[in-house]
């Protein structure tokens with residue numbers, strides 16, 4: 203599998219006339235090798251030439267973490283007294299066009315560009331994002347399993363008490379339950395109550411959840427290497443008529459946007475479908491983010507469902523569809539599912555019902 207991915211990467215390097223790809227922190231490296239660089243100050247870097255064997259330059263103390271049965275690269279452990287940038291620069295010398303992983307620390311990129319003054323540096327995402335955006339059956343199975351675990355957490359939490367607890371306390375419970383249901387880690391667990399719900403990426407804090415609050419809960423993590431990401435909206439006690447109307451609009455926007463998912467449709471069209479419904483209902487200026495993002499090894503990756511992205515959806519793309527409406531100073535609401543593009547219509551990986559969950 204890794205060998206096939208490396209072959210595809212090399213073909214794309216050929217198309218883009220890239221001589222060497224350099225991958226460090228981030229998901230491109232595990233996509234090609236199964237190995238994830240520790241996001242620390244010591245450099246880990248895969249040197250992937252178009253026409254020669256790849257070399258993984260790795261701190262000697264981290265070399266035992268590398269599974270060398272994967273193949274496709276040799277290891278070059280470096281000692282504490284060596285300069286890893288010089289090692290990479292020597293391996294890449296002569297390259298005219300080098301593509302560097304998007305999340306590589308600037309310190310190393312600047313060091314490499316100083317060591318290789320005649321080389322053009324490009325983004326490795328140009329090589330790898332189109333490959334990673336089309337998932338194979340195993341990747342979709344992993345995303346489905348992660349989504350189902352997240353569904354189960356959303357439903358379990360609908361049985362729990364929210365009022366009288368801090369957002370932080372409820373957030374911890376979401377995260378713990380993801381782990382209890384098979385995630386290796388929780389990436390985030392947004393619990394945004396009352397007025398905090400108007401901030402889509404609210405950091406859960408000490409606010410105590412009150413009766414009557416609308417609570418936006420957006421949580422996800424990693425399971426078998428792949429990410430989950432789901433949002434459901436909870437209401438403590440009885441929802442107001444205004445909220446019920448707003449939430450109907452939101453649910454309609456989310457459902458119609460998912461229905462529009464089909465191979466060949468531009469990514470921006472999915473955003474437009476959701477936005478039109480929300481705008482027609484008078485909430486357009488309160489939908490302040492794009493409709494969705496791709497998901498895989500990374501929680502956010504291509505394709506992005508946003509105005510201006512006219513890339514056409516392909517079978518195997520997996521992304522969130524997550525419109526939201528945010529009333530500043532009052533509350534917010536969002537519904538988020540992960541959706542797969544198939545030849546036979548959209549498949550929503552999340553199956554937990556969309557209605558607002560009434561809790562105590």
Ligand code: ZN
Nearest residue numbers: 402403420491
């Ligand atoms: Zn988000």
Ligand code: ZN
Nearest residue numbers: 420431432538
């Ligand atoms: Zn989310």
Ligand code: ZN
Nearest residue numbers: 431522524538
């Ligand atoms: Zn999301």
